Amino acid sequence: MKIYEMSNQQRIDYLLEHDFIDQGQADFLAKKQPLSEDLANSLSENQIGIFGLPYGFATDFLINGKDYLVPMAIEEPSVIAAASNGAKRVKANGGFKVITSPHIMYGQIVLEGSSPELLAKLEKNKATIIESANQARQSLLKRGGGVVSLTFEKIGDDTEVLLGVNTVDAMGANIVNSMLETIAPQISELTGNDVLCAILSNSGKSQLVKVEARMKFSDLQTKQMTGQEVAQRIVRLSDFSKHSVMRAITHNKGIMNGIDAVLLATGNDFRAEEAAAHSFYSQKGYQPFSNWQIKDDQLVGTLELPIEIGSVGGAIKALPMAQLSLAIMKIDNSQELQAVIGSVGLANNLSALRALVTTGIQAGHMSLQSKSLAVSAGAQGDEITEISKQLNQIKEYTLEKASELLEKLRKQ
Known part of the structure; x- marks a missing residue:
């Protein structure tokens, strides 16, 4: 039986049998209680309930020679199907080839006013400022992290103090903000200038991930097109997105479909990642995150993206489902998680482009949405599967048709 044909319990049993989870984690999944009331209250203000998202997993990811099942939290069924x-x-x-970079996060202190004398004074005291920042997070130094850079620059009428910190496996927002708020008063006293603000930057410019995927033409063919024709059309559409902002936006949204789903499943900040990704490709006019070419009679896709995440600390440590996701993937560090997330983005991109240049996006998308339509029409239990099957047979995906089919089924 294929995984997508299994019941929820059968999928949990599959994960257990193949050592992706242990018995305790299997029991936790079966209970379907992701958060206690106390934990929910600690994570949100004015908390009154739990907003649920479907939690599933994508299959067949081979990344740098290691196999992964990738947990994803998302309400759109076609995203997990496309990733797989x-x-x-x-x-x-041969799988995805991924290169990651050091986990550097930046923080800014904005000083009011600027002058050559002020910049010179900051440079003279640079070592002392770095030492103070590191002392604010001594535990980070023990894990091999800490301040890696400190620069000063006049921007407009004010001065930017830019602190670069290796946050190791943590996303790093709290670490960097703590450092900034420690050194900001010291810098103000040193210079005599007031601090306008001290806050991290979500630029992600030093957390770049580079992903590559190669495919033979024969693995792209459809009943109507040869693999080479499909590859050529994918390249043409990829090139078009470099010249059309309208297309690039949707091209990139498809990539973020998969990336955001993994971020949610692992307790990471998808808002920060969205900001980092889109700003990175807006520096010289908005551009697509990925590129597709034909090389040596193969379709070659590449994706280069800042992926601003962590694998320890914060909500990641607090959320049981986030811990379960990392356990299923057997993640050892944040750079490995970055590699997985980047690969998911490129996999979703490949599936979307292939669908667009062949059958169109709706054929697969709506067949997977048929169960949602059945539920919206009021179907329950086995009725959902039957109505979904009938909708897929007649390929008329409307709530009215789903309601009509349900009424006929119940009369029978």
Whole structure:
């Protein structure tokens, strides 16, 4: 039986049998109680309930020679299906090759006013400022992290103090903000200038991930097109997105579909990642995150993106489902998680582009939405599967048709 045909309990049993989870984690999943009331209250203001999202996993990810099942939290069924489909095609050709960079997060202190004398005074006291910042988070130094850079620059009428910190496996927002708020008063006293603000930057410019995927033409063909024709059309559409902002936006949204789903499943900040990704590709006019070319009779896709995440601390440590996600993937550090997230983005991109240039996006998308339509029409239990099946047979995906089919089914 294929995984998507299994019941929820059968999928949990599959994870257990293949050592992705242990018995305790299987029991936790079966209970379907992701958060206690106390934990929910600690994570949100004015908390009155738990907003649920479906939690599933994508299959067939081979990344830098290691196999992964990738947990994803999302309400759109086609996203997990597309990720698995894209990953399976790439796996048949050696899998994803990923290069990650050091985990550096930046923080800014904005001083009111600027002058050559002020900048010179800051440079003269640079070592002392760095020492103070490191002392604010001594535990980070023990893990191999700490301040890696400190620069000063006149911006407009004010002065930017930019602190670069290796946050190791933590996302780093609280670490960097703590350091900034420690050194900001010292810098103000040193210079005599008031501090306008002290806050991290979500630029992600030093957390770049580079992903590559290669495919033989034969792994792209459809009943109507040869693999080479499909590859050529994917390249053409990819090139078009470099010249059309309208297309680039949707091209990138498809990539973020998969990335955000993994971020949610692992307790990471998807808002920070969205800001980092889109700003990175807006420096010289908005551009697509990925690029597709034909090289050596193969379709080659690349994605380069800042991926601003962590694998320890904060909500990641507090949320049981986030811990479960990391356990299923057997993640050792944040750079490994970055590699997985980048690969998911490129896999979703491949599936979307292939669908767009062949059958169109709606054919697969709506067939997967048929169960949602059945539920919206009021179907329950086995009725959902039957109404979904009938909608897929007639390919008329409307709530009215789903309601009509349900009424007929119940009369029978």
